Amino acid sequence: MDQQLIVFIEVVERKNFSRAAEALHMSQPAVSQYISNLEKELEVKLLERTNKYVQVNKAGKIVYQYAKSIVKDYEHMKILVSDIKNDPSGELKIGASYTIGEYLLPKILARLQQEYPRINPTVSIGNTEDIGTKLIYRDIDIALIEGNYSHPQIVTEQFATDDMYIIASAREPLLIETISSDYLAGHTWIIREEGSGTREMLEEFFKKNHITPARLISLGSTQTIKEGVESGLGISLLSDLTFKKELELNRIKKLPVDGTPIRRHFSIIKNQQEFYSKALQVFESLVQNIG
Missing domain, CATH: 3.40.190.10 (Periplasmic binding protein-like II)
Incomplete structure (x- = not known):
C-alpha cells in the first residue's frame, strides 16, 4: 500500500498536518514530505495551505476519491486472501x-x-x-x-416480504366497516422523511387511491411516528413488524382499508x-x- 495515499487521506480528512501526523504516529515534517512527494509525482498542487487550515483543491478532491477507493480495495484484498486459510x-x-x-x-x-x-x-x-x-x-x-x-x-x-397497514390510535372513533378515500384524505398523516422506503410505499398508495391528505407531518423515526399515532396526532402506514407490541396493548389499531395490507x-x-x-x-x- 502506497504510504503517500494513506498520509494524504489523513491530511484531507483532518484538515491539519499536525492532527494527521498524530493519528499516523509520525512527525509533522514527515507528513509534509509525503504530501510534497505526492504532488511532485503527480505534477500538480493538491492542497491549499495556510497557518490555520488545509483545504483540498479540485485536483486534490480527485486524488482523495481514488485514494479512498484504492485503500478500500487493498483492505478487501487482504480479507479475501485471509479467507482462503481462515474461518x-x-x-x-x-x-x-x-x-x-x-x-x-x-x-x-x-x-x-x-x-x-x-x-x-x-x-x-x-x-x-x-x-x-x-x-x-x-x-x-x-x-x-x-x-x-x-x-x-x-x-x-x-x-x-412485509405487510403494511394503515394504523390509528385505539381511541380513534370508527363507525364504518370500510374506510373510504375521502375519510383518509380528511385526516392528518404522519409520514417518514424523503428517501425512506416506507415513505415511498405511502406515496404510491396516495397516488393509486387519488388521496390528497389534508395535512402531512414528517417525522424521522418509526418510534416517533408510533407515539404520534398512539396520542391521536394522526394516522400512518407502517410495517406490522413495527407495532405488534402496541397492537397487543390496545394502543394502536389497524384501519379496515381496501387494498391493505400492502405487501412489499x-x-x-x-x-x-x-x-x-x-x-x-x-x-x-x-x-x-x-x-
Whole structure:
C-alpha cells in the first residue's frame, strides 16, 4: 500500500498536518514530505495551505476519491486472501434501512454472533437512499433495505416480504366497516422523511387511491411516528413488524382499508464484484434463511 495515499487521506480528512501526523504516529515534517512527494509525482498542487487550515483543491478532491477507493480495495484484498486459510472473521460493515435495522436485524445479528463469533459486525442505520449511497461509496459491505434502490454497480436480491397497514390510535372513533378515500384524505398523516422506503410505499398508495391528505407531518423515526399515532396526532402506514407490541396493548389499531395490507419486499443489496468475503457470505446466508 502506497504510504503517500494513506498520509494524504489523513491530511484531507483532518484538515491539519499536525492532527494527521498524530493519528499516523509520525512527525509533522514527515507528513509534509509525503504530501510534497505526492504532488511532485503527480505534477500538480493538491492542497491549499495556510497557518490555520488545509483545504483540498479540485485536483486534490480527485486524488482523495481514488485514494479512498484504492485503500478500500487493498483492505478487501487482504480479507479475501485471509479467507482462503481462515474461518469467517473480521469486520463486516452492515447497512440497514430503519424498519429492518430496528426490528429485524437484531435477530440476525444474534444468530451471527452465536454461529460466527469471530465476525465483528458494525451497523449503519438510515433511510433506503442513504444506505444505498453508503454502499456505492463502499462505506458499508452489504445492506438490507425495504425500499427500491437501483444502481448499475448494485446487485439486489429479495429475501422476505412485509405487510403494511394503515394504523390509528385505539381511541380513534370508527363507525364504518370500510374506510373510504375521502375519510383518509380528511385526516392528518404522519409520514417518514424523503428517501425512506416506507415513505415511498405511502406515496404510491396516495397516488393509486387519488388521496390528497389534508395535512402531512414528517417525522424521522418509526418510534416517533408510533407515539404520534398512539396520542391521536394522526394516522400512518407502517410495517406490522413495527407495532405488534402496541397492537397487543390496545394502543394502536389497524384501519379496515381496501387494498391493505400492502405487501412489499425486503432486499439484500451489495456491490457487484467477483469475490466476496466469507463474513459477507455467511451473513447473507443467515439473512436468506431468516424465516
